[in-house]
Amino acid sequence: MEQRYVQQFKKGSLEMILLCLIGRGETYGYAILEELNRRSAVLGWAKEGTVYPILYRLQGAGLIQSRLAPSGANGGSKKYYSLTEKGRETLEELVQFWAAYSACVQGFVTAYREKEESQ
Amino acid sequence: MNEYIRQVERNLRLPRGKKREVLRDLREIFDSAREHGESEADVIDRLGPAAAYADTVSAPLGGKRRAGFVLPAAVLALAVALIAVFLAAQAGRPPENVIGQADAMTQIRVTGGVDLAPVFLTFGLLAAAVAAVLFALRIRRRKGDRE
Numbered sequence: 001m002e003q004r005y006v007q008q009f010k011k012g013s014l015e016m017i018l019l020c021l022i023g024r025g026e027t028y029g030y031a032i033l034e035e036l037n038r039r040s041a042v043l044g045w046a047k048e049g050t051v052y053p054i055l056y057r058l059q060g061a062g063l064i065q066s067r068l069a070p071s072g073a074n075g076g077s078k079k080y081y082s083l084t085e086k087g088r089e090t091l092e093e094l095v096q097f098w099a100a101y102s103a104c105v106q107g108f109v110t111a112y113r114e115k116e117e118s119q
Numbered sequence: 120m121n122e123y124i125r126q127v128e129r130n131l132r133l134p135r136g137k138k139r140e141v142l143r144d145l146r147e148i149f150d151s152a153r154e155h156g157e158s159e160a161d162v163i164d165r166l167g168p169a170a171a172y173a174d175t176v177s178a179p180l181g182g183k184r185r186a187g188f189v190l191p192a193a194v195l196a197l198a199v200a201l202i203a204v205f206l207a208a209q210a211g212r213p214p215e216n217v218i219g220q221a222d223a224m225t226q227i228r229v230t231g232g233v234d235l236a237p238v239f240l241t242f243g244l245l246a247a248a249v250a251a252v253l254f255a256l257r258i259r260r261r262k263g264d265r266e
Contacts, residue, residue: 027142028151029147029148029151030147030148030152030154030155031149047165047166048148048162048165048166049165049166049167049172049176050169052144052148052176053175053176053178053179054179056176056179056180057179059180059197060180060181071150072150072154074150075146076146076147076150077143077149078144078151079147081146108204
């Protein structure tokens with residue numbers, strides 16, 4: 001499969017995937033990675049180097065917020081992410097668009113399949 | 120792990136607050152991975168080279184890209200041009216009582232009423248010095264990245 005095209009699909013949808021994931025409930029970095037990796041067969045292995053830049057961008061855009069909570073015995077902390085009001089509104093719009101968009105793309109695929117089968 | 124974090128820190132071009140945030144997050148990345156039984160080597164392997172990681176997280180935080188060699192090269196070119204003008208002026212200086220030599224340098228000397236050649240030399244040498252400093256700074260930074 002042409003890796004370049006697949007890469008483009010993933011790139012375009014990862015921000016929405018992260019918003020959905022965080023929208024389900026407060027979560028932190030490693031848990032996000034694990035959740036993504038449960039679908040690694042399709043998504044490929046998630047890396048911090050891919051996820052954190054998106055988290056920074058989403059937070060910079062005011063779509064997610066974070067709070068620090070102490071964790072572990074060594075004085076470390078975990079950063080918990082959640083959606084802001086703006087994030088929830090944006091995600092709602094994105095989800096609606098995604099539904100229309102994927103149906104539209106599927107329409108092209110279906111038409112192509114039907115044409116192929118009739119030949 | 121500490122060495123890796125130090126290397127990322129050296130490569131971040133961000134305001135202090137954002138830098139602290141990235142480094143704290145990085146510590147959490149290592150801590151969380153350890154809690155889940157991953158080794159530091161696993162994490163470093165996944166994160167990739169420190170300089171590359173610093174670059175990818177800097178972009179969405181509004182960081183500047185690392186300074187390149189364009190500016191020092193431009194200053195060096197300016198230095199060479201200025202010194203070349205000075206040398207040309209020296210070479211083109213007409214002997215006494217000679218008519219002609221109507222090149223650019225002669226005109227500058229006539230209109231200004233003063234000899235401008237030393238000015239070119241001074242600024243040329245100054246630009247060369249600035250270029251040398253800029254090159255040295257950038258080369259030192261690159262070396263630091265590779266340690």
